[in-house]
Amino acid sequence: MIEAFTFLANPARVIFGSGTILQIVEELALLGVKRPLVLSTEFQAKAAAEAIEKAGVETAGHFAGAAMHTPVSVTQEALAHYEAAQADGVISFGGGSTIGLGKAIALRNNAPQLVIPTTYAGSEMTAIVGQTENDRKHTQTTPKVLPETVIYDVDLTLTLPRAMSVTSGMNAIAHAVEAMYAQNANPILSLLAEEGIRALSSALDRIAAGATDNIDARTDALYGAWLCATCLGLGGVALHHKLCHVLGGSFGLPHAETHTIVLPHALAYNAPCVPQAMERLRRATGADNPASHLFDIAKRADVDVALKALDMPKDCIERAVDITLENPYFNPRPLEREPLVALLANAFEGTRPQ
Ligand code: NAD
Numbered sequence: 001m002i003e004a005f006t007f008l009a010n011p012a013r014v015i016f017g018s019g020t021i022l023q024i025v026e027e028l029a030l031l032g033v034k035r036p037l038v039l040s041t042e043f044q045a046k047a048a049a050e051a052i053e054k055a056g057v058e059t060a061g062h063f064a065g066a067a068m069h070t071p072v073s074v075t076q077e078a079l080a081h082y083e084a085a086q087a088d089g090v091i092s093f094g095g096g097s098t099i100g101l102g103k104a105i106a107l108r109n110n111a112p113q114l115v116i117p118t119t120y121a122g123s124e125m126t127a128i129v130g131q132t133e134n135d136r137k138h139t140q141t142t143p144k145v146l147p148e149t150v151i152y153d154v155d156l157t158l159t160l161p162r163a164m165s166v167t168s169g170m171n172a173i174a175h176a177v178e179a180m181y182a183q184n185a186n187p188i189l190s191l192l193a194e195e196g197i198r199a200l201s202s203a204l205d206r207i208a209a210g211a212t213d214n215i216d217a218r219t220d221a222l223y224g225a226w227l228c229a230t231c232l233g234l235g236g237v238a239l240h241h242k243l244c245h246v247l248g249g250s251f252g253l254p255h256a257e258t259h260t261i262v263l264p265h266a267l268a269y270n271a272p273c274v275p276q277a278m279e280r281l282r283r284a285t286g287a288d289n290p291a292s293h294l295f296d297i298a299k300r301a302d303v304d305v306a307l308k309a310l311d312m313p314k315d316c317i318e319r320a321v322d323i324t325l326e327n328p329y330f331n332p333r334p335l336e337r338e339p340l341v342a343l344l345a346n347a348f349e350g351t352r353p354q
Pocket of ligand 1: 122
């Protein structure tokens with residue numbers, strides 16, 4: 001039986017497919033943008049310039065200084081470019097770092113954003129912006145930063161390296177997994193999550209086995225990543241995200257890699273208390289034990305499956321559990337010290353989730 005629920009949706013215009021970047025001129029016209037400033041990282045400057053020129057866009061300029069965690073100093077520099085060029089909107093070409101810069105600009109001047117994501121991180125579907133100043137990251141949620149138009153072009157993801165594809169994809173899957181049993185879970189989010197995990201996990205399995213330039217695998221991966229990103233934008237989180245926030249925030253562990261290692265263990269912890277979500281996960285992955293299945297995909301891709309490989313000191317396990325228990329997130333299974341220490345000990349050693 002379906003219980004009463006509340007469902008919210010974020011507005012978005014989404015163009016999906018192969019070669020879709022060629023639709024950018026008409027999409028800019030729909031937005032009323034005549035002088036877009038192109039944003040990218042330095043690493044993707046050439047790829048962005050070539051793709052946008054090939055699509056026939058006349059731009060107001062290109063700022064290729066996007067950086068991880070959206071430093072406010074970089075945003076100020078980009079804003080100076082925006083104003084000097086008399087731009088009237090941004091094209092964010094890249095992953096979460098570049099999309100974050102576009103959002104930070106929109107936060108300050110309401111610039112319309114056309115986003116072309118090239119990773120599976122999913123920032124394009126959320127109203128969240130995280131910014132860094134004086135070594136501290138502040139996150140806020142406001143509809144002001146939601147991108148107006150998102151063009152997913154599968155062709156642009158073919159260059160994403162195998163390991164980054166898998167860790168970025170696992171991070172996306174984690175959002176969908178927890179959306180199914182977070183406090184604001186609802187049947188619509190569960191549908192999106194199941195379909196997102198089905199498409200993305202099957203694609204990651206193929207990409208992990210080496211099919212990095214296979215257009216079918218990349219199409220499934222980007223489609224699944226979009227749905228999982230929608231879960232991130234609309235859904236809640238639970239134990240898995242709490243552990244990753246503690247490990248990242250207090251011990252400096254890298255974001256997507258930490259999610260990849262912790263997810264199978266956090267899922268195994270919650271499994272006995274979320275039978276409906278587990279049934280969906282079994283259907284989505286085609287595996288009797290979804291937690292083990294996700295662990296195996298990471299192993300196949302040769303990415304780290306042990307926290308010790310990320311240089312986390314072993315004596316941090318107890319401290320990480322203490323911090324988790326000090327200010328816990330909602331979780332469907334009560335948080336108990338001993339099982340949590342066992343969970344992190346398994347994640348530390350990289351043993352199969354139990
Ligand atoms: P990223 O944007 O930092 O990209 C990592 C590197 O990969 C960069 O050098 C980039 O240029 C390169 N790259 C991107 N796409 C490529 C491709 N197709 N081929 C080759 N190289 C490519 O990494 P990310 O994981 O996409 O984003 C991480 C950032 O996004 C973090 O700061 C995270 O906090 C943020 N994020 C924010 C939200 C949100 O809702 N606000 C959601 C997810 C992630």
